[in-house]
Amino acid sequence: MPFLSSELALRELILLSIAFVLCSVVGLERSIHQKNAGYRTHVLVGMGACGLTLVSWYGFGAGIAGHGAGIDPTRIAAQIVSGIGFLGGGVIFKGRNFVRGLTTAATIWITAAIGMSVGSGLVVLGAMLTVAHLLTIFIVGPLIRKIPPADRRREMTIVYEDGQGVLRKILGAAxxxxxxxxxxxxxxxPRKDRDLISMELRFFGNQPLRELVVPMSEIPGVDRVLLHGVAEDEDDDDETSA
Known part of the structure; x- marks a missing residue:
């Protein structure tokens, strides 16, 4: 049978080996950054996607040429995309005001795409996806993080009750x-009914500073939160009272 030939077996072995190498590069990058989904996850995802693509093409495509009218060999590849979506969703963690794991989920998608590309014989495409991933993570991403945020000159005034441990909660929330x-x-x-402290703070982070207004105002003991010191493209203050 043609799909049991040594030539085809060698081709499959070469493609799987290429997928292993390329996905290992992506997995090593995730491991270097100490992500939960590290080397093993990405290599297994990429190898699995490559293997399923080979099955889809050679097992149900070229291997049944002339015998399987109405059989679509791309169905397995389509199911890979759906399955990777569930796997990527498993590494995303959503808090009340933040989301983590999106980059790792995206790298799982990239790894699957690399495996599918190599399994389909599109080795150059798989290699380019790997290079693009590395450029994004190690070069473009760090450069973008160096761009000052729009509200870099903004400060926040927080008025809170003294003696209630509020300052510790504010810094912890930040x-x-x-x-x-x-x-x-x-x-x-000066207040007759209670002791209040007005504190001026400057926060440094990659997210917009206004996203801190609501979490800060919800801390017990915080009287009000005022965001001021506007950036060049803004001319109004945002104030939230607890």
Whole structure:
């Protein structure tokens, strides 16, 4: 039978080996960044996608040429895409105000695409996907992170009750949201009913600073939150009272 020939077996072995090498590169990058879905996950996904594509093409395509009228060899490849969607969703973690794992989920998609490309014989495409991934992660991504955010000059004033441990909660909430905080100044506000502290802070992070307004205002003991020191393209203040 033609699909049991040594020539075809050698071709399958070469394609699987190429998929292993290319997916290993992607997996190593994830492992270097200490992601939960690391080397093994990406290599297995890529090898599986490559193997299923080979089955789809040679097992149900070329292998049944002239015998399987009405059989579509692309169905297995289509199911790979659906299956990888569920796997990628498993590495995404969504908190109240943030989402993590999107890059890792995207790399799983890329790994599957690399495996499918190589399994289909499109080795150059698989290699280009691998190179594009590395360029995005190691070169383009870091360059983009160096671009100052639009609200880089903004500061936040938080008025909170003194003696309630609120400051510790504020700094903890900022850290959970991926921000580093710098306390610029503090002053006590004269009140008869309670002791209030007005604190000026500057936050540093990759997300828009306005995303911190609601989480900060929801902290027990916070009286109000004021975002000010507007950037060049903004001319109004955002204020939220707890």
């Amino acid at each position: 850290t959970d949201q991926g921000f580093a905080a710098e306390v610029r100044s503090t002053r006590r506000l």
